[in-house]
Amino acid sequence: MELILSLGIGVLTGSGVWLLLRPRTFQVIVGLSLLSYAVNLFIFSTGGLRTGAAPILEGGRAGTLAMHADPVPQALVLTAIVIGFATTALFLVLLLAARGLTGTDHVDGKESGR
Amino acid sequence: MSGWMDHLTIAPIIVPLLAGAVMMLIDERQRTLKAAIGMASALALLGLAILALTVADSGVGVVRVYRLGNWPANFGIVLVLDRFAALMLVLTGILGVAALTFSLPRWQKAGAHFHPLFQFQLMGLNGAFLTGDLFNLFVFFEIMLAASYGLALHGSGLARVRAGLHYVAINLSASLLFLIGVSMIYGVSGTLNMADLAGRVASLASEDRGLLEAGAAILGLAFLIKAGMWPLGFWLPNTYSTLGSASAAIVSILSKVGIYAVLRLWLLVFGEGAGASSGFGGTVLLIGGLLTIGFGCIAVLATQNMARLAGATVLVSSGTLLAAIGAGQMAVTGGVLFYLTSSVMAVAGFFLLIELVERGRGVGADVLAVTREAFGEGDDEDADDGAGGGGAGVPIPATMAILGIGFMSSALLLAGLPPLSGFLAKFAILSPLLAAGPEVPVTTWILLAALVLSGLATVVAMTRVGIDAFWASPAAEVPRVRVAEIAPVLLLLALNLALTIQAGPAMRYMEDTARALHAPQDYNGAVLSGIPTAGPTAGGAR
Numbered sequence: 001m002e003l004i005l006s007l008g009i010g011v012l013t014g015s016g017v018w019l020l021l022r023p024r025t026f027q028v029i030v031g032l033s034l035l036s037y038a039v040n041l042f043i044f045s046t047g048g049l050r051t052g053a054a055p056i057l058e059g060g061r062a063g064t065l066a067m068h069a070d071p072v073p074q075a076l077v078l079t080a081i082v083i084g085f086a087t088t089a090l091f092l093v094l095l096l097a098a099r100g101l102t103g104t105d106h107v108d109g110k111e112s113g114r
Numbered sequence: 115m116s117g118w119m120d121h122l123t124i125a126p127i128i129v130p131l132l133a134g135a136v137m138m139l140i141d142e143r144q145r146t147l148k149a150a151i152g153m154a155s156a157l158a159l160l161g162l163a164i165l166a167l168t169v170a171d172s173g174v175g176v177v178r179v180y181r182l183g184n185w186p187a188n189f190g191i192v193l194v195l196d197r198f199a200a201l202m203l204v205l206t207g208i209l210g211v212a213a214l215t216f217s218l219p220r221w222q223k224a225g226a227h228f229h230p231l232f233q234f235q236l237m238g239l240n241g242a243f244l245t246g247d248l249f250n251l252f253v254f255f256e257i258m259l260a261a262s263y264g265l266a267l268h269g270s271g272l273a274r275v276r277a278g279l280h281y282v283a284i285n286l287s288a289s290l291l292f293l294i295g296v297s298m299i300y301g302v303s304g305t306l307n308m309a310d311l312a313g314r315v316a317s318l319a320s321e322d323r324g325l326l327e328a329g330a331a332i333l334g335l336a337f338l339i340k341a342g343m344w345p346l347g348f349w350l351p352n353t354y355s356t357l358g359s360a361s362a363a364i365v366s367i368l369s370k371v372g373i374y375a376v377l378r379l380w381l382l383v384f385g386e387g388a389g390a391s392s393g394f395g396g397t398v399l400l401i402g403g404l405l406t407i408g409f410g411c412i413a414v415l416a417t418q419n420m421a422r423l424a425g426a427t428v429l430v431s432s433g434t435l436l437a438a439i440g441a442g443q444m445a446v447t448g449g450v451l452f453y454l455t456s457s458v459m460a461v462a463g464f465f466l467l468i469e470l471v472e473r474g475r476g477v478g479a480d481v482l483a484v485t486r487e488a489f490g491e492g493d494d495e496d497a498d499d500g501a502g503g504g505g506a507g508v509p510i511p512a513t514m515a516i517l518g519i520g521f522m523s524s525a526l527l528l529a530g531l532p533p534l535s536g537f538l539a540k541f542a543i544l545s546p547l548l549a550a551g552p553e554v555p556v557t558t559w560i561l562l563a564a565l566v567l568s569g570l571a572t573v574v575a576m577t578r579v580g581i582d583a584f585w586a587s588p589a590a591e592v593p594r595v596r597v598a599e600i601a602p603v604l605l606l607l608a609l610n611l612a613l614t615i616q617a618g619p620a621m622r623y624m625e626d627t628a629r630a631l632h633a634p635q636d637y638n639g640a641v642l643s644g645i646p647t648a649g650p651t652a653g654g655a656r
Contacts, residue, residue, distance in 0.1 A: 073300070091282050
């Protein structure tokens with residue numbers, strides 16, 4: 001479980017960083033989205049990973065605190081998703097405005113000379 | 115919780131939130147009404163901030179804690195008002211009033227939703243200064259940034275959109291770093307509350323310490339991107355120079371929010387009580403600050419455009435603050451706070467001044483000047499005794515004289531030359547460093563040289579630009595400046611003058627603040643009071 005999650009976060013981060021450094025605005029926004037997925041998974045993983053556990057209580061047993069998943073990272077991840085979504089939408093608008101004003105989708109607003 | 119005074123701590127967040135929300139409901143054409151609400155809110159914020167300052171300064175170690183929902187600090191959300199937070203609230207209040215006044219004649223009309231965005235900007239800033247836990251710091255950072263994206267793009271235009279694209283992309287990446295840092299710290303320590311975290315750092319197992327420090331370093335990166343430390347600050351002059359001046363004046367405090375976060379968290383978490391982690395990262399701050407000063411000086415000298423020059427001076431002041439913080443001495447921190455206060459107001463005033471000066475030099479200004487000369491208008495102001503050019507030269511119009519005096523004062527403030535508070539601030543940083551002991555370390559001499567040379571570079575650059583703007587452009591039209599536009603500039607300069615004259619009481623406040631920052635027992639004690647000390651619920655829920 002840890003291995004799969006770490007690999008997932010790693011692949012998302014790697015792709016995200018690569019795309020973030022590309023010259024097209026669309027690649028940048030996809031890269032930022034991938035990075036934010038990776039970060040959300042990372043936050044989620046700080047609560048500790050378990051497989052096959054009951055969400056809150058197991059049938060027929062008195063619940064203890066040790067059986068609960070840590071709720072704080074889940075709350076954090078939810079907030080981070082909402083904020084990330086809003087800022088990505090804002091960036092998308094800006095991207096379209098830049099495309100309209102400059103006539104190119106290069107991040108610097110002009111094609112680099114070849 | 116009873117009585118209105120208890121809610122003083124949350125009021126600086128609630129007031130702009132309500133004002134901004136109400137404005138969203140009002141039709142965009144009702145600009146006067148919106149401006150009135152915005153101005154009332156900004157003035158109320160300034161009043162609240164001054165009240166908060168007097169409350170925070172009313173005794174030794176007064177820290178007011180506001181628990182939302184009355185949960186203990188390790189479970190709930192807390193807002194904390196202490197001297198440092200109150201100081202930053204007052205600065206935000208002053209900038210808010212100044213920038214909003216400046217925007218009233220022209221700038222508010224440049225695009226939609228200026229006033230709500232402005233209120234949300236103030237709300238995010240106040241929240242970031244007041245919050246007591248890391249995740250809310252993130253949330254308020256995002257509110258502040260989202261509003262600043264709007265303000266950065268206010269007025270639209272090619273240059274603004276192009277620079278805004280970079281600004282947003284960089285800050286989104288920085289926010290992701292912020293999240294990684296926060297969650298790493300939470301994963302290791304099991305708490306998000308700053309005071310709680312400070313208590314747990316010393317007792318961490320040695321195998322966890324590396325993770326915590328890595329988390330803190332990543333978190334620090336996010337703050338240092340805001341502050342514009344050397345390898346992370348290339349975006350800053352470019353973005354700030356394209357901002358509209360009213361936006362720039364308020365957004366310029368964002369770089370100081372990065373400084374605020376570094377100073378607060380670093381001294382709290384990695385202060386003397388942090389055991390093996392004590393002083394972690396101080397060298398990075400010192401060296402990074404010095405490099406930032408160096409880069410800022412080069413940027414200051416390399417530019418001839420006034421707006422970029424102002425952006426570069428922001429870099430210099432960030433570098434000065436970071437290097438001085440990195441020195442990590444209590445006596446220096448007092449000077450750091452004084453410098454912060456002085457430079458926030460000076461930079462904001464300079465940003466406002468730039469637009470007024472540049473206004474007379476716009477495209478087509480020469481043509482207009484010719485027609486005006488032909489029709490004999492605008493000469494009546496020339497009779498004023500603005501400057502001593504009465505004899506052979508062309509007399510300088512009163513407007514230009516006022517702008518020139520403002521420009522000169524800004525130059526003195528930003529460069530840190532004697533009569534004004536910029537000099538006192540630099541002196542307050544350097545004097546305790548040199549007096550620290552018989553052996554003055556090499557880094558102190560380097561810092562001394564960097565501060566003096568950065569002042570020199572600023573003077574050279576500002577003189578050059580000033581000569582170009584005020585003396586060597588006879589064809590330039592006298593800029594048409596409204597009272598509401600020059601008043602905020604003069605207000606900010608007057609406040610700096612007041613800071614110079616009242617340097618004694620101000621410095622006493624700064625030193626008290628520094629003492630509280632370096633010995634955060636009062637802060638920690640106030641935040642953590644009322645927490646059950648033992649029992650299964652109090653431990654970190656890992």
